């Protein structure tokens with residue numbers, strides 16, 4: 155048995171880069187200060203470290219450091235942006251536009267806003283995972299305060315047409331929020347350039363520590379404000395109270411600095427490995443890539459192996475290879491992925507999907523081993539499958555009546 159352990163689930167979380175860990179270590183014991191303590195050197199040093207990290211994070215997205223609000227992660231940033239804008243701009247209107255393939259942190263915040271009396275439009279996507287710009291423009295009302303569209307999708311890697319969406323929002327005087335968690339640190343992301351006014355992202359998806367994230371809030375043209383969702387000491391310009399997690403923020407800053415320097419080389423290497431993985435697996439019969447392949451993150455591929463159940467396929471490689479299946483995304487339930495359903499996949503194709511997300515520490519050997527194991531696994535599952543046998547015999551599976559659900 156091969157004792158290889160291969161991690162291809164970098165969209166769920168990335169390992170913390172050892173250089174990030176090194177940068178964090180002095181901030182646990184040697185430098186214990188609270189960045190809000192104004193009357194002694196411990197506090198000043200911590201504040202200085204936070205300021206430096208804020209510059210590093212801001213630089214990665216070409217923003218001003220005053221536009222960075224530190225939070226506990228992208229979930230909190232999504233909640234703060236959506237609920238904070240809804241509250242702050244309630245006199246202007248109560249309507250928000252978002253998309254069916256957003257992360258749960260966005261969709262569930264929108265659900266909450268609907269319960270509080272807001273109105274939300276959930277836009278469809280096409281088979282490629284892209285929104286229709288005309289449908290977006292048609293959905294805008296005089297009461298629309300915010301358009302929320304993610305930069306890149308966590309399941310498929312599909313990148314939305316950010317610049318075009320930004321132009322529509324600008325034309326109608328509507329604020330534009332983006333959950334850019336999957337894009338920041340991996341591809342160039344510049345909110346000002348595309349007309350994004352608020353943007354959520356997180357450290358642990360870009361080789362930093364878990365439990366720290368940021369919300370970018372534009373300070374000019376326009377100057378945007380959000381109503382705080384946590385009340386207290388008034389940290390982070392009054393938008394997010396709570397003692398700052400200094401070691402994690404220092405690590406986040408270091409991760410941003412490394413990402414800025416190494417993005418181009420990581421992208422080149424990972425897109426080559428991703429393409430190798432994808433084209434090798436595509437040689438298996440009845441195999442489909444989900445989502446637009448041209449407008450997509452360089453390190454992700456989401457593939458459906460028709461008539462092979464994704465969870466079962468994962469069992470065939472005995473936890474040697476960490477990937478994510480299209481049925482496991484929402485907790486323990488075996489509901490098919492709502493993202494793939496929104497793309498128009500049937501339950502069968504959604505259930506047979508596997509997401510491979512490569513990362514900075516993925517090697518060529520990892521990919522070669524994965525190609526071999528996956529190909530064997532798919533063939534093995536199909537050899538055992540009466541459905542595959544029926545398919546090979548030319549039975550029209552769409553019109554077979556199954557007894558289960």
Ligand SMILES: *Cc1c(COP(=O)(O)O)cnc(C)c1O
Pocket residue numbers: 165166226227228229230257259304307308333335336356357358359365366367
């Ligand atoms: C991971 C993820 C989140 C949640 O981030 P946390 O920092 O874990 O709260 C939100 N949105 C997207 C698109 C993600 O991929």
